[in-house]
Amino acid sequence: MRSATLTIIILMTFTCFGQDCSLITTPVDGDVDIAVDSPIRWSAVPNIIGFVVSLGTTPGGGEIVNRRSSGQNNFYIPEVGLPADTKIYVTIGYFKAGQDFTTCEIESFRTVKITEAPNCTSLKNPINNSSNIAAETQLDWLYSPTATGYILSIGTSAGGTDVLDGFDVGNVLNYEAPEGLPADTEIFVSIVPYNDIGNAINCREESFITTSVVVDCGPYYDYLTGTSITLSPDINFPKRIGFCVRSPSTRISSDDDADGYRWFMVNSDGSETLISSEKIADIPKIGTYRYEAYNNIEQSTTTVECGKSVIFQVLPSDSATIHSIEDHRRSNGQVAIIAEGQGLYEFALDSRSGPYQDSSVFHNVTNDFHKVFVRDKNGCGITESSIQRKLTSDDFPKFFTPNGDNVNDHWQFITPKLQGEITVTSIHIFNRYGNLLTIIDPNLKGWDGTFKGSPLPASDYWFRAYAENGEEIRGHFTLKR
Template sequence: MQRKSIFIFLFLTGFLTFGQECPSLTFPVDGATNVPIDLTITWNSVENIEGFLLSLGTTPGGNNILNSRSAGNINYFTPDTGLPAHTVIYATISLFMGEGEGLKVCSSEVFTTETITELPPCTALNIPVNNATEVRPGAEIFWNYSFSAIGYLLSIGTSSGEYDILFDVDVGNVLSYRPDQDFPVNQDIYVTLVPYNENGERTNCVEERFRTGSNNIDCSEFLPIIDIPDQVGICVNDFPKRILGNVASSGVRWFKINNDNSETLLSENPEYFIEEVGLYRYEVYNEVSLFGDTGQCMASKEFTVIVSEHPQISNVDISRGRQGLNIVVGAIGTGDYEYAVENRVNSYQDSPIFQNIEPTDLTIYVRDK
């Protein structure tokens, strides 16, 4: 008896769930004509369901205009780009019954949209707005719906009237566009949108502009490390001298700074063999992709290459101070030297002067940096 009662309960539950009645259009009603193309479609509410799916097409059950678009659990939907004019449209509503309970597809209802005899009006940028600044270089651009438009011709350039990024491209009946590549950084970007419909193109629309910034990545967390000193001494007989950069980074660049402050790119390899003295710049970067944004986090440093010789200690001046000995080391030679007294481990300093040294037998060291 207990098993039979459970069976009946489950049967009734399934019958009630799938027995939900399909809603009917409340606007436009089935069979309506001369329906506005910028309408909001509404229908009766239905209880005890998870949500609605709406399809619009030019054939019964078709979806070539709108394909199973979720309306959530609300009983209305506004098409983003309106509806085509003078068209017989079939609306099909489906009920999402919930997980494991399937989808109930209702019968199509039909209406006919109004006839449009005029050109669509000009549209305007929505995101970013006209004259916006600090726009992300990888940003997608959006514009407002133009009444009765069935498509848009889009032109984008880096100077007014010169569309070197995109020229007169038909992007279709959409309200956004993302370029294949990021916009140039810190650059004015000019945009022209031309809506069109069956009656032709709307010309003489106003050109709009915005200015990009740098990327939105916080490079403080991704900066590569530079451990090249300010000055590099190379012995006379050691040219060319190998210098190794940051091998863990995405890339490096070595530049020679000329007398007129222009730069010559020398190499993009992690190591470079320096052949002459002078002023150089080392550039290192990491490629970063974060939340859909990409960019280079870069660090650079100028350094000077000088000719260096092995140092020779020429003299050591010792004087007695109140708390010990004061020592001044003299060295000759061409180079950038550093000095140590007694202990050579982690005790070298740039200055040749040592103070308050305890009187004892001492060894003085001088080396090229």
Template sequence: MARNTGWKMETTCHGLVLACLLTLFTGLGAAGQICPSPVLTSPLDGAVNVPVDADISWNQVPNVPGYIISLGTTPGGTDLLDEKFVGSATTYNPPVGLPENTTIHVTITLFDFQNGNIEIPCESESFTTTSITEAPACAQLNVPSNGQTDVNPATNLSWGYVPGAIGYRLTIGTSPGGGEILPTTDLQNTLSYDPPAEFPPNSPIYVRLTAYNLLGDATSCTDFSFTTSELAALPGCTFLISPLDGEINVPVTPILEWAPVPGATGYRITVGNSPFTAEILDNVAFPPVTQTGILELEANRTFFITIVPFNEAGEAIGCEQESFTTLQGCGPFFDAMTGDLITLNPMIDIPDTISTCASEFPLVYTSPDVADGYRWFRIDVNGNETLISDTQTVSFAGSGSYRYEAYTLIPQSGNLECPTSKVFTVESSEIPVITSVDVTEQANGIRIAVNASGSGDYEYAIDSSSGPYQDSNVFTNIPYGTHTLYVRDRNGCGIAEEQIVQDLTLEGFPKFFSPNGDGINDYWQYIPPEFNGDITLVSIEIFNRYGQFLVRIDPTSRGWDGTIKGMDLPASDYWFRARSSTDQEMTGHFSLKR
């Protein structure tokens, strides 16, 4: 929403929700600004007996470029001042003062005119002015000044505010005290007068200015006078041709062009980041040309420009301020033609990890992306970056962290770079080394866990070098026998293999026994198979299903009869742990049947 604040602004939302949402996330709302508490610093909220000419000040909010102030006689009211934009200032002096003995409600609105005119109104605060107890002092004519000569006949009159005054009476004549040009006229509470016609040339002009309030007129005041110059025509105002007033997506190195003005001998140009500043050009005089270049401006920003023609008679009067907005840099920004959000940064397709074999360093890698330029950086352990390539191809000297950047150039804005960046890792792999193989018995075979070391990313297979391979290093329910295990580096750096033979000793432990006195399987004991690998057992321990130790038996005895201290144990599953003379440990389970 554009506001009538005495200057022109073109909203960038175009009435579309998508563009406005983008502005909300990139502008004032994204920074998380909130109204201060309290808002006012002078006068304070609730203050009384405040002078009618008091300045109104408020707390500054970080990252807020502008403020709007409203004054009213009710909370949130605007009957005294309707939403006045004051730029980045945090103090406002009401030019005609404040009414006496009145509660004044002040509403401050945070306003980001650089990012879509986002507004955050703060809660109103109030104070009460003092009562006026005497007539006002005399008013002073400011323009022209008293006694000034060679005043342009087309000049306007202006004077300063008198505290306590509620109006001014003005008389203008060609003789002292005369009213030939303007009989005594009540101008009410204004501070300037624009004569309907030019003053007579080469003539003395006499001005009587009387301030008044409900208690009376100012007394013992002095009249003012000035002398006009030869009649000369002031130049008229001009307007922007390029860029047009309110134009968006203007290049950041624009050529300013304006309409020529007949009779102008030059132009004064002011360009600023706000309606009240002049950071770019500060009332700089140009000869009678109609265009000029500007050094590179900031992207995605609104600039305010005033062009005032002048000649020997003076400067043009009442020239309006105009504005334009530079292109949104790299975006995203709204394309009014397509209704899309446009981003000028390139798309990149660099993986999170680039892997290679340690023997292949230095590794030469070429970006698959299409862009106008490329940069590659190595990141050290402290986070510092070092540029290692500014072409599409890079050579990695070793593993580590890197950052890749691809960018496009926008020629119409001074070759502005629009980059896309990503941090990734280069990993080196090597052929694995099998360090151990763990075998344990299961109900339907054996469980094999193969352990490998190395700096690679490995996968595992059994009995075939061509796979299938799996991520897990554990194989379950494998039949007894001879097996070959394979560990392969995913990056093709090699395959390690190792053959194992099923541990036959596990076959010597019965799967069940039935101690019922029939002379068959009445005892549970290890029975060495025909081939036991020369393994000699030194102890066998038996546990119940809950892991509680029950009994230890001698491998050379008849075995366990299913009792503890003469008591029969119930039919159930039991576990054993056997240890060999070479300190090899074997575990398994069996069933007691009754």
């Protein structure tokens, strides 16, 4: 004999008007012309166990939603919307450990008056163009804002109504045929939302294929092998990919091992458009997409699919613009590439083929001429620029011998090989006491070791060279007699 224990919980409640109680924030108390699909949000309360929300057409009533738990979420989205042109009363309550149930002050707002028929909806489950659907499957569809009911037709041919003919299911978002759907058949479904203004127009028909064989795709435990079995393929596809904005489309592909593939574009109304049944797909624009991979499983006299899918976002991407290059080689050997753009970038030095790194900062960079490369990770192009050679005192002569033999008689800057675009504009020469002796033009012969026409003695002399890019190079050299 079975016995049952009945536990009765008596909730002690009190109404709260203080700071610890929630106030609705969307919409706010007294708002008017609120959309019928508006979420209800309220202020958070610390350390709660859970919220309870009631929505009614009378103060404190629950005609729409009666004491519905929202967990610790301080929001609630009515599944089938709110009645139009109606004053909605909101009652929020919550549980706190060790305290009685708290009911907050009743607040209200008025919804907008509806002046148009609702838009069309689409199947949520099964999705359009799917296959191997169990005949006992419940149909689910998306809420159409402002709809107050739905007219459902089901047939075994396009436009057919032999399974269900224009049945008004009311203001619900699902339907299950009492005796199931015909097996091994393509099922055509038409869902027409309506409200007091009229019916949605030009709603497209959707379809899926049922099966008489239901396969457990797993995972399940195989007692013979002692392992977990999954008949669906393993899929490994990113949740975000880039779309090259300069291209009419972006081609993507799957590396997964499967018997078949499908790529769907998810439309703004939640419906899906099949764009490829191959391993590759050409993505036409940015947006939301669904990728599906499946294995064909042989069962008796038929083949069924076991599949997995993933929703992914296609985001805009582009080649980089190199805004500037911060050259700190003199101080710490570092170079930082400042790149801008819509893409995700990686960076390489001296070689277009890499290796590339995520960091835009390079360390221990020599003073030589370098090329930098910025590559978009989504394949939208490589941008390159250059880092000019850094001049040092080693690029200037260490000595000269002005003895009139026409060999090394003048001290002058000699442009080094692979200099890049660096141009020295002037060189100031000083004696050891810091007195300016002369300013020489790098395009002329140079300094002959005299001051006001008189030869200067053998000694060390100092120079300060100025480059066109703003660099200043200091050093010294020897005059030998």
